[in-house]
Amino acid sequence: MGSTRTGDADPQIYLASRSPRRAELLAQIGIRFALAPADTDETPRQGESPRDYVSRVALDKARAAASALGSAAALPVLAADTAVVSGDRILGKPRDEAEALAMLRALSGSTHRVLTGVCLAVGQAMRSVVSESQVSFRPISEAEMRRYWQTGEPCDKAGGYAIQGLGALFVTHLRGSYSGVMGLPLCETGQLLERAGIGLIAVGEAGA
Numbered sequence: 001m002g003s004t005r006t007g008d009a010d011p012q013i014y015l016a017s018r019s020p021r022r023a024e025l026l027a028q029i030g031i032r033f034a035l036a037p038a039d040t041d042e043t044p045r046q047g048e049s050p051r052d053y054v055s056r057v058a059l060d061k062a063r064a065a066a067s068a069l070g071s072a073a074a075l076p077v078l079a080a081d082t083a084v085v086s087g088d089r090i091l092g093k094p095r096d097e098a099e100a101l102a103m104l105r106a107l108s109g110s111t112h113r114v115l116t117g118v119c120l121a122v123g124q125a126m127r128s129v130v131s132e133s134q135v136s137f138r139p140i141s142e143a144e145m146r147r148y149w150q151t152g153e154p155c156d157k158a159g160g161y162a163i164q165g166l167g168a169l170f171v172t173h174l175r176g177s178y179s180g181v182m183g184l185p186l187c188e189t190g191q192l193l194e195r196a197g198i199g200l201i202a203v204g205e206a207g208a
């Protein structure tokens, strides 16, 4: 809990996440952070809308991390949750090949939504935002789906694919936030951080 990333002395925030994608995206905008992953129940509640779901789970993750840090949580705590929504079904991370293939079948040749809830806890104050994107997939054959599963990429990704990986081969159209689909919408996250007094785009910083 609260382990500082190598090279990130003097962190500005805690990132309540085990997702390597979220760490990568946060590093992309130059934030210094320490990892403080939290365990929470990610089961959707009866009748909960996808927006309410990602918002609640992101808040639960931030709250759980802040309470585990206790008095060490002097820094803001950032958490996020991503769900792929096909029709009105929330697709989480597939537990096995059968579930992954069922998800890919549902996404094949159609358009789905990707919702990412982000929560920034600053002391007792919780600020949240939800990013929504639409992603269209070309038709995917059964053989392709099986080969894709065997790459190992789908297993820890909501909806069973990664837009930043081989999953990009299926995407014909994206409307919304690429970083949001990947797990942390950077525009919205940047605005939450700025509101908490954490400045971005420091003068004199080199670009990528």
Ligand SMILES: Cc1cn([C@H]2C[C@H](O)[C@@H](COP(=O)(O)OP(=O)(O)OP(=O)(O)O)O2)c(=O)[nH]c1=O
Binding pocket: 016, 017, 018, 019, 020, 021, 022, 037, 038, 042, 061, 080, 081, 082, 083, 084, 093, 114, 156, 157, 158, 159, 161, 162, 163, 164, 167, 181, 182, 183
């Ligand atoms: C749709 C999609 C999801 N994902 C990933 C982002 C998230 O890591 C994961 C969604 O699961 P989450 O439950 O949101 O996050 P997580 O359990 O991986 O990490 P945390 O510790 O923060 O709770 O799916 C991609 O990497 N690319 C994609 O294109």
